Amino acid sequence: MKVLHVNAGLEAGGGLTHIVNLLKEAKKEGEDFSLLCLAEGPVARAAREAHLQVAVLGINSRYDLASLGKLAAFINNGNYDIIHTHGARANLFVSLIRRKLSAKWCVTVHSDPYLDFADRGILGKLFTAANLYALKKSDCVFAVTKNFANLLIQKAHVDRNKVHVIYNGIFFHQDSQIPAKYPEPTFNLINVARVEKVKGQELLLHALKNLDNANVHLYIAGDGSQMVALKDLVQKLDLGPQVTFQGFMTQKQLQNLYRRMDLAVLTSYSESFPLVLLEACDNLVPLLSTDVGDIKMMIPDQDSGFVAKVGDVTSITNALRKAVATPKNELEEMAIREKTYITEHFSVANQLETIIQEYQAIIKR
Structure with missing residues (x-):
């Protein structure tokens, strides 16, 4: 079975990690998977670094419809x-080239399609409509949460027989491979996310202010359009000594920073199945998240982590306060329990196995 994964190529977050990890596992298992990026960018670079089969079509803009023939030829010539x-x-x-292709077509929905272009006005509405139209034309849709699957079926009216829930996974390390924790006098929080409105960092800053505990320090690892606004908010809330903006960080840099962290925090308004929390868990950092996507599949009970209401500063503050008040040895035990659970359920190997089963079923149909 010969499979081509296609991406615009400009993704720098969880989507990039998902694609590269999936193809790395496929290569390990001897599957014939390759990657085509429409444009040069982070995804192609990451794939090359992982020694994966990758090609770049060379489309220069999202409006470059003249390259559709080139895309169709690449796919058909690849059989x-x-x-x-x-x-x-x-x-x-x-x-737009579906009728020219003999291959079956699958889509992974990594995020809420109704929110992807929500801040782009009329153009955003057009992009949203075009994406939903595309999903309906595909042979199979993989949704990374049950919530997304229900949204696609009930609101977007995608044929329910096409929609399958497949949770994201990562490569987990043995605990002996994780660098030893570096003890610090402060209680350190880390938020790994793009600095965009949907990630809710302003909620986290207000919660940190409400916590009123100078011994708590927040590290924000990520970059994006809201950086200036968030830095202004930090000054307005007089939180300067308690907040550090790290900017974009590589996985190696993050792993070193995780050594100093007591809690990984995600306060997004919307998420799918956040890989950043799986990665924090792999590094034995306990988790706190708003109740987004299928987060309760990841944090199944109060012994596994902390969950707050979406968009609710008071709820986030209370969850933070509870975490900070928990003795550090109990937090360490929580992180170990959570990693044991997640490793059993959300590995890349499990993810690939399920996807291949669906591929085979589609080809048979």
Whole structure:
């Protein structure tokens, strides 16, 4: 079975990690998977660094519809059994050439399609409509949470027989491979996320202010359009000594920072199945998240982590206060329990096995 994954190529967050990890596991298992990026960017670079099969089509803008013939030729000349797209732009381009392709077509929905372009006005509405149209034309849709699957079926009216829930996974390390924790006098929080409104960092800053505990320090690892606004908010709330903006960090840099962290915090308004929390868990950092996506599959009970209401500063403050008040040895035990649970349920190997089963079923149909 020959499979081509297609992505715009500009993703720098969880989508990139998802694609590269999936193809790395496929290579390890001897599967014939390759990657096509519409444009040069972070995804192609990450794939090359992982020694994966990757090609770049060379489309220069999201409006470059003249390259559709080039895309169709690349796919048909490759004699692929499955085309698997990730992201609205790749979905749209393949939908426009669907009738020219003999391969079956699968899509992974990594995020809420109604929110992907929510802040782009009329143009955003057009992109949203085009993406939803593309999803309906595909042969199979993988949703990374049950919530997304229900949204696609009930609101977007995608055929329920096409929609399958497949949770994200990562490569987990043995505990002996994790660098030893570096004890610090402060209680350190880490938020790893793009600095965008949907990630809710302003909620976290207000909660930190409400906590009124100078011994708590927040590290924000990420970059994005809200950086200036968040730095202004830090000054307005007089939190300067308690907040450090790290900017974008590599996995190696994050792993070193995790050594000093007591709690990984995600206060997003919307998420799928956040890989950043799986990665924090792998590094034996306990978790706190708003109740987004299928987070309760990841944090199944109060012994596994802390969950707060979405968009609710008071709830986030209370969850933070509870975490800070928990003795550090109990937090360490919580992190070990959570990693044991997550390793059993959300590995890349499990993810790949389920996806291949669906590929085979689609080809048979």
